[in-house]
Amino acid sequence: MQFKTKMIPLAGAIAFAFAGAASAQEQVVKIGHVGPISGAIAHLGKDNENGARMAIDELNAKGVTIGGKKVKFELLAEDDGADPKQGTAAAQKLVDAKVNGVIGHLNSGTTIPASKIYHDAGIPQISPSATNPKYTQQGFKSAFRVVANDGQLGGTLGRYAVQINKAKRIAVIDDRTAYGQGVAEEFIKGVKSKGGGAEIVAQQYTNDKATDFNAILTAIKSKNPDTVFFGGMDAVAGPMLRQMKALGINAKFMGGDGICSEGLAKLAGDSMADGQVVCAEAGGVEEAQKKGMEDFRAAFKKKFNADVQIYAPYVYDAVMVMVEAMKKANSVEPAKYLPELQKINYKGVTGNIAFDAKGDIKDGTLTLYTYKGGQRQQLAVTK
Known part of the structure; x- marks a missing residue:
């Protein structure tokens, strides 16, 4: 009887040690997202954020191992209100939180000033929707975009x-x-x-x-x-x-x-x-990618009970591209996976993603639309 009572805490200690070892093998990777979740274009900001959330949820459900450790991705979502000052404050907040990478911002006016903050901190940034050419003309090796520019x-x-x-x-x-x-x-x-x-x-x-x-x-x-x-x-x-x-x-x-x-x-x-x-x-899929985009839109609708507005698929791809670079580098450290991001070649929902020396997407497509009966209708996909 005495022997058993002594063994119970010992067994508990062993179990606790195993649990500690298991949790030590899991690493949390923080990915920041910034867009206007308040203000006149909050519907577009939420669309972008949901694209990021969809990617993060899928990655966690599938399970990703990097550097021999299982990864749990966390989305740190910030609201910049489409305002440059609020945008730089959001960027600094993410830097202080030691995020491993940033997807955003939505607007060129917030993306450009924020990009210096990420660059100075050595944190890779992929904008899914900022189109002003100045963003990638600053000489920042950390700045990328997955859509064509203005x-x-x-x-x-x-x-x-x-x-x-x-x-x-x-x-x-x-x-x-x-x-x-x-x-x-x-x-x-x-x-x-x-x-x-x-x-x-x-x-x-x-x-x-x-x-x-x-x-x-x-x-x-x-x-x-x-x-x-x-x-x-x-x-x-x-x-x-x-x-x-x-x-x-x-x-x-x-x-x-x-x-x-x-x-x-x-x-x-x-x-x-x-x-x-x-x-x-500032994007669009050619014939070969149409089925994949239709499937994405259907899955997005099912998950969020909302239609894709514009850029959710590009945000989704941006997250996946960032994680793919981490896998290739076998590291989640920004300085280690950034070189892999610069030479990435990834087939996404929105098409093939590879970046030029400035960080612009190579061979970016455009889709022309009109509206009939209140519905958006595609006119043409062009480059």
Whole structure:
């Protein structure tokens, strides 16, 4: 009896030792995600965050071993409110939390200032949606993006306006953000590169929180444009379309990926005529990837009871690419897996992902869309 009572605590100690050894073999890897979860484009920020969450959940369910240790991935999600100051504060918070890598930010205006903070800390950053060329022109070896940039996006839209839409009199509005201004400038370059008698008849400016556009639209109306290009986000584009209709401006409306969401039709109400809007998404899948993208959208809908807005698949791929680099390096340490990230070649939901020397995606695709019956419809996939 005495022998047994002495053995019970000994057995407990052995079990505890084994449990401790097992837990010591598991390592927690923190991946940060930053996007606007509050404010006018919170629906886009949540879409991005859900893409990251989907990837993290799948990786944990499947089980990943790196450097001989089982990995448990944790998502540290921060809200930058699409505001540069809030964005840098969020970036510093993730650095202080010693994250192993960062996916984000959504907007160019938050991604660019945050990128210096990550670079100085030696933390790899992959943006799934920031398109301003300046992001990857800073010489930061830690900065990557998985979508085409504004040079490709705005230029393609400008050429489309002249060649396909046969635009002659074009008005341009931008919201003065890094993204809006950048894509508008590239659009103008694209228009001018094609000639064809097309003319920029007006340039006006607003901001990313504006709701009243009557003054700038009235000024534009006097120029009798056949096309209005807007560099900005869908939360502003929707009300702008409503006010264009109220003022009797029956021009084509064009914009970049910021307006090219599933939610634009709802934001515009009944003011958007079929085929009036042409926009481009800084990404897109060609025929071979269509089935994979359809499967992703269905799984996303089942998991979150929400449709993909724009960039959830690119966020998902960005997480998977980062983890693939960790596997190849056999390390979760940023300094060790960063070289593998720079030379990665990964087949994702959105297509093949490989980066050039600057961190831009190689052979980035674009998808042109219009809207009919309130639904987004694909026009073409191009490079």
